[in-house]
Amino acid sequence: MISPSIMCADFGNIREQLATMKEHGIVYLHVDIMDGTFVPNYTLGTDFCRFLKRESDIPLDIHLMITEPEKKISWFDFQPGEFVSVHHESTKNWRQALQLVRDAGAKPLAAINPPTPVSVLEDVIDLIDGVLVMTVNPGFGGQRFIEHSVNKTARLKEMIRTKGLDTLIEVDGGVNLETGKRLLEAGADVLVAGSFVFSSPDPIQTIKELKEM
């Protein structure tokens, strides 16, 4: 599955792009929420999520890069079928925040930054639908892929297999045809793709190429 990262899209013709993505079978839209504190940047927020839901019925894949997410889950109107990622590094109450996502009706994903080991997932793996493995340090689109992410994804896949679970693995950052292929081979299920798609001359064609890998 491909989850195009909407922060990298051309907002000048966003309605058309949403319609075209729907036509071409895109099943998730990755929405980056940044608060200027957890990461050194601001991006999209609650109003933009509402706008996307009004304009399109493609389920959102909301990536929360915010401090104390457990206090802010209620600001969002999460819907059944949506993914919501909460970072390990953003809260002392990771389980609680993930549980609040579940209670709000959405599917919780546990997000980990590049330096964070997969072992921290032991504490939450029983209550999540998936893991978001950051393959760049969060904050900006267009960064260089961090190589050790491939091994990390493979180790996580092994952990999930050993436990007999069907937890999804999503990867985010620096995904293109080459890194995407290696991540899929390592066990990734969902590829987030931002600048590789939206800076290409034909974003829909690029999405197709990623899907056909």
Ligand code: DX5
């Ligand atoms: C980075 C964001 C990503 C970003 C990916 O902090 O979480 O979702 O949009 O962009 P690319 O694919 O350009 O690395």
Ligand code: ZN
């Ligand atoms: Zn993201």
